[in-house]
Amino acid sequence: ETGVTQSPTHLIKTRGQQVTLRCSSQSGHNTVSWYQQALGQGPQFIFQYYREEENGRGNFPPRFSGLQFPNYSSELNVNALELDDSALYLCASSTLPGWDTDTQYFGPGTRLTVL
C-alpha cells in the first residue's frame, strides 16, 4: 500500500511568484486536507477536498486555492507569494471526512521558501 506522497520536497520562490504543490493520496482515500506549518508551530488547516469538491476552509486568503482530481490526488496553488508563506506544506488523506473517528495520514511535506 502506497502512502501519501508530496512533490516537490523543497522549493524556493521569490515574492510575488506563484507556486503549485502536489499531493497523491493514499490508495482508497477520497479526501485530501492541506495544512501550513510555520517553523516552531503546529500545522494550520488551509482547506479540504472531498470527492473533487472543497469541503471546508480555514482562515487563509483566496490566493490559496486547490484542486482535487478524479484519482483523488490534489494540488495546492498559492498566488502572489509573500515572505510569510515560507513554511512546510503538508497534505493528509483520509476516508471519513467529518467523522470524529476519521484518521488522517500525512505526507512528508513540501518545504517552501519565499525570498
Place this chain on the structure above:
Amino acid sequence: DAKTTQPNSMESNEEEPVHLPCNHSTISGTDYIHWYRQLPSQGPEYVIHGLTSNVNNRMASLAIAEDRKSSTLILHRATLRDAAVYYCILRDVGSQGNLIFGKGTKLSVKP
C-alpha cells in the same frame, strides 16, 4: 473550537514509561480526543483516539479522566524513536474532518 493545553516540553529516559498530559476543560460531549505525533522532518502521524473509555493500541495507551476534562497519553517503554512533538486534539462533529493543532509537547528521550 475546544482548546487543549499541553506542556511545552518533557524529557524521558529510554525504556521508561512516559505520561504526556493534556487538559481540555471545555470539552463537549461529542468531542473525541485524538493524539498525533510528528517526528523530526516528517509529517504528523496518528497515535490513538478515544471518547470516554481508556484505549490501548500497539503504539500507546490513552487514559481519559472520568469528567473528560483531561487525558494522558502513555508510552509504556520510550525508545529514542519516540522523540517527537505530541499533539492532543479535540474533534467534534462539526469539524468537517480538519485537525486543529496547538503547539504540542516536545518529548526528548535520553539514552
